[in-house]
Amino acid sequence: MVLVEGFVHRFRLTDEGHRQILAIYVSGDPLDFEHLYLPLADDGLQVVRDCTVAYVDQKDLQELIAARPGVAQAIVTALLVDASIFREWTLNVGRRDARARIAHLLCEVATRLQAQGFELPATPIPLTQDQIADATGLTAIHVNRMLKSLSSDGLLQTRRGLILVPDLEALCEMASFDERYLHLQP
Amino acid sequence: MVLVEGFVHRFRLTDEGHRQILAIYVSGDPLDFEHLYLPLADDGLQVVRDCTVAYVDQKDLQELIAARPGVAQAIVTALLVDASIFREWTLNVGRRDARARIAHLLCEVATRLQAQGFELPATPIPLTQDQIADATGLTAIHVNRMLKSLSSDGLLQTRRGLILVPDLEALCEMASFDERYLHLQP
DNA sequence: CGCGTTATTGATTAGGCTCAATAAGGGTGG
């Protein structure tokens, strides 16, 4: 599957039912390459907002990979970039405080949106506070307070469940966001 | 590089210098496939204990990949398994309490050692409390207390900086460890 | 033997969680 338009997240649950969001996908992102190689699905995908996905036939894709080494290499590179992002999430959840953790998440999403050609600051990020909580290992209530705090510092605006980042550079500064882990340069 | 014998971990630092350990490698694990495809290294490798590594020439490996589709596929599969483990670490750090978090980490390492043919419970895990802290997003002091608590429940033994797991099944039970994310079945 | 790393323990603090209650939308059915 490829996400054509909208937002999707990947998540896993603890046995106690607590959700951890593991990745947020934006327009253009491939969603589940692992199904080509692993028999068992590890985690679930949920829609953040209404979205459009394109299905690619597995067999066709496998033939394409076999026929074109460049495609295979592009997929491996994409997987490695994803893995780098997963690791940054572990760092984010493990070693940053709540404010920086939320800011860092938003920096990542905003930066990846920008890389896909979306205009900032016009493009809103449609994450609910509940979703941000599960992506950062916090509670929704604490996310609410931190968003208010970031908002009162002018680092973001919230409007009807949408988040706007008026000055991405300032937000990156506060989160000490270093985009190199995204490996955006083609 | 391939880790022939010993223990190595992969880590990243926040700009404030806090370390987050992102993976623990045991004998037999490949360490840095990403260097084949990404120009920029994301994180560092550190030795947990004295160890032996084997260097594989990049060019040779690239030729092997080009010549043998099976090798390429095996590498992709290994990368996908790694990625699944990274995601489980995010879940662990984000959504489990300190005791379960530490137990889960030890369950993973013990299970992977066992899968490599090491005998449990004889094989010790040589992580320092500082390293466990940085792998779980806790402080070393709190790790110490939790280890003592786990130890007094008979779930593990500590001896001279080594950790022994006398009853892996019991530890897995308490951490609700579900090994499927390791994708061990070949 | 001396020193640096690692482990231990106690006291205190604080960041974030829980519980509780209310508000504000937005969508749906009548």
Place this chain on the structure above:
DNA sequence: CCACCCTTATTGAGCCTAATCAATAACGCG
């Protein structure tokens, strides 16, 4: 078009897990 309901967001009070600060012990190595 309106009433209702469900999801999402807000706010306050009190609590608790894990952090911080501080000091000492125990190794293990050179």
